[in-house]
Amino acid sequence: MKARVTIMLKDGVLDPQGEAIRHALGGLGFGGVEGVRQGKVIELDLAGSDRAAAETEVAKMCxxxxxxxxxxxxSVEIL
Structure with a gap:
């Protein structure tokens, strides 16, 4: 089974990479973008078939x- 973890900065935490992306998009002519938050996605291949146990284990990893x-x-998504 697979797990997908999406990690984002909490609201209120400055995101300089997101701001750089927003600025670059504006420079490319995409003027309607008012804000960007940049994050990361991690996909894990897991042994076993118990979805609840996998979600608990991945949360511990996080x-x-x-x-x-x-x-x-x-956030954790079991696929």
Whole structure:
């Protein structure tokens, strides 16, 4: 089974990469973009077939390593 983790900066945390993307899009003529938040997606191949156990385990991975929970939020999707 696969798990997809989406990690984004929490609301209120400055996102300089997102701002750089927004500025670059404006320079390319895409003037209607008022804000950009940049994040990351991590896909994991997991052994086992218990969806609930997999979701719990991936959440532990996020809390321990994958996300900086002080400034980032994450969501887990079991595929």
């Amino acid at each position: 809390e321990s390593l994958l996300a900086n929970t002080v400034i980032e939020k994450y």
